[in-house]
């Protein structure tokens with residue numbers, strides 16, 4: 001740069017992605033172009049560092065394949081053939097179709113289905129104007145379960161909410177269990193604190209079937225079988241009880257149901273737990289010694305639990321068992337002790353103001369679970385289900401790639417009688433099935449405000465550049481649709497500005513940003529600094545005070561018992577469990593069953609779910625879709641590294657490249673995700689194999705509860 005050139009403008013923002021870290025961004029803008037997206041050094045959790053993915057956010061934003069104009073389908077569904085149309089032509093047609101469906105008869109609007117997730121975690125470009133729109137319409141609700149609902153429900157039933165330790169205090173812990181988390185890949189800014197603790201002498205133990213880059217950097221790695229975490233937690237409790245490494249005072253005063261949890265834990269001698277987990281009993285004993293020693297020495301033991309361990313049948317119960325552990329040893333007494341899965345419950349978000357559920361009042365509205373969208377799109381009208389799904393509006397999500405059992409999902413999206421609208425940045429696998437693709441702005445182009453789930457700061461995102469092409473924020477698209485719906489319904493003349501003509505459909509994005517934390521966060525401070533820290537206690541449960549009905553840590557949940565469920569946590573075997581894993585013959589061909597390998601499909605480090613798969617510089621690092629397989633499973637199948645293999649089960653088959661690797665433990669293969677189907681070897685991805693079965697709690701998906709067989713080609 002010439003010394004006389006003006007300095008680039010620095011615009012403060014927030015990373016929009018579904019990642020616990022919610023980094024504070026600084027975008028450098030020159031001549032109206034974003035030239036660099038950097039981490040904000042003034043934000044403690046971000047520490048001036050971004051992950052490799054979002055460092056490429058400018059590349060993603062200016063990607064030559066950005067969808068910048070409304071597109072209308074011209075070819076067969078899925079063919080990806082579209083023509084450019086004007087906004088008014090697209091919105092007029094969409095509004096007319098929705099109006100016709102909604103006015104066919106009482107409750108007919110329920111056959112209009114919104115489908116969205118956390119493509120952006122922004123509270124405004126997520127569920128604000130969109131929710132108002134669908135509530136006013138009386139459309140179906142969406143049960144947003146695809147990521148975290150089993151674990152969330154487990155936390156709510158045990159601790160009372162999505163609350164836990166403050167992430168920065170992990171730096172002071174003496175022992176950190178990194179449980180079901182590949183932190184280096186998906187929680188990088190927590191890993192910075194864990195590293196600090198390590199430098200101060202803390203021991204780090206990783207609990208993960210896969211030998212991840214994180215597992216390699218911990219002192220110990222416990223490579224249990226997928227879906228066996230509750231058994232491990234019970235084995236650990238058994239040892240704590242046997243050695244009396246228990247904080248009896250804490251148990252007495254601040255927990256509910258200890259005698260019955262104790263009885264249940266006593267059913268889990270380490271040998272039994274080790275057998276179920278497919279590990280050595282000595283590993284559980286050593287884990288218990290480390291955890292118990294912190295109690296004896298009055299030092300802080302911290303658990304960073306993450307969502308990787310709850311994508312199995314018993315995921316909710318496993319979270320309940322693990323979230324109970326800190327109360328056994330009174331680890332909560334330390335600010336650097338306890339557990340953190342999600343902190344999102346700490347944010348005083350005014351969802352009612354943003355989403356206006358009152359607009360739905362009195363209208364019949366069914367709820368569809370996003371994790372079973374495959375089955376639900378194929379469901380005919382019935383008294384139980386109501387009308388078949390006739391129209392689907394997708395935003396902030398790519399279900400054709402990310403939802404389980406994609407064979408069914410694709411069949412559903414292929415339905416000629418389904419009207420599909422997709423608000424997107426790119427022609428994703430899902431957008432290929434749209435009747436209309438509407439170009440949405442990226443985080444550099446719109447306003448938003450964010451909470452987080454891995455820290456407790458509120459962040460503001462200001463637009464850094466003007467929208468590219470004809471892209472519009474999600475909010476604006478729903479505002480303009482609302483205007484058209486009002487005109488079609490004659491709302492203005494009918495009741496003087498009710499219905500879709502109500503003033504709430506005219507709120508602009510800054511107004512929505514202000515409404516999100518109204519009265520709880522100083523918006524002027526947000527405007528000035530880009531972030532604001534919530535005022536929360538340092539050791540939230542040192543003296544009990546859990547936000548449960550009893551105010552205690554609920555080992556026993558009366559609420560679950562009232563639903564006819566087990567009030568205590570338990571170990572639930574996977575739906576698709578390895579039949580009799582035998583350590584002495586770790587060679588899986590020795591095991592029975594047509595599908596003798598357990599497959600997990602955690603994210604590839606350089607993608608964010610299915611986002612960034614089309615960013616060339618990042619895809620070049622990942623190379624191509626791979627399946628990691630242990631040598632003891634590869635050799636008997638004649639599989640070598642680099643070879644194309646077929647991974648299959650009753651639900652389908654998927655081709656990818658095998659990597660014979662110590663990252664896969666015997667009996668478990670790792671199919672890294674989530675590739676765009678059309679960028680894979682034969683137009684499928686790993687979700688061709690996953691099932692639509694749901695978790696024990698929270699109605700979540702069971703992506704990592706999946707048996708397969710692998711064959712060389």
Ligand SMILES: Nc1nc2c(c(=O)[nH]1)N[C@H]1C(S)=C(S)[C@@H](COP(=O)(O)OP(=O)(O)OC[C@H]3O[C@@H](n4cnc5c(=O)[nH]c(N)nc54)[C@H](O)[C@@H]3O)O[C@H]1N2
Nearest residue numbers: 180181182185186210226227306307308309603605608609
């Ligand atoms: N780079 C990157 N970062 C991401 C994402 C991404 O796609 N890429 N996704 C974001 C999203 S949406 C989320 S929800 C989070 C996901 O991040 P996490 O909540 O950490 O979940 P996963 O990455 O699914 O899995 C984490 C680890 O759990 C392991 N695991 C799988 N099954 C089991 C099990 O049964 N028990 C145990 N103990 N471990 C198991 C996996 O091998 C993996 O290494 O990360 C976010 N951050």
Ligand SMILES: Nc1nc2c(c(=O)[nH]1)N[C@H]1C(S)=C(S)[C@@H](COP(=O)(O)OP(=O)(O)OC[C@H]3O[C@@H](n4cnc5c(=O)[nH]c(N)nc54)[C@H](O)[C@@H]3O)O[C@H]1N2
Nearest residue numbers: 117118119120147396397398402423424440601609610611
């Ligand atoms: N096999 C397997 N499947 C999985 C998982 C797994 O680990 N294994 N992980 C699961 C998990 S944890 C999750 S959270 C889900 C994630 O699934 P999704 O929520 O669908 O996440 P992404 O794949 O990142 O897709 C988000 C899409 O939103 C778009 N988007 C981003 N910002 C905006 C915006 O402002 N406006 C509009 N209109 N669009 C926007 C992006 O371009 C992107 O295509 O996938 C799940 N699927």
Ligand code: SF4
Nearest residue numbers: 015019022023051054
């Ligand atoms: S994806 Fe996560 S680590 Fe990367 S910039 Fe966003 S919040 Fe930070």
Ligand SMILES: [Mo]
Nearest residue numbers: 018146147148
């Ligand atoms: Mo997720």
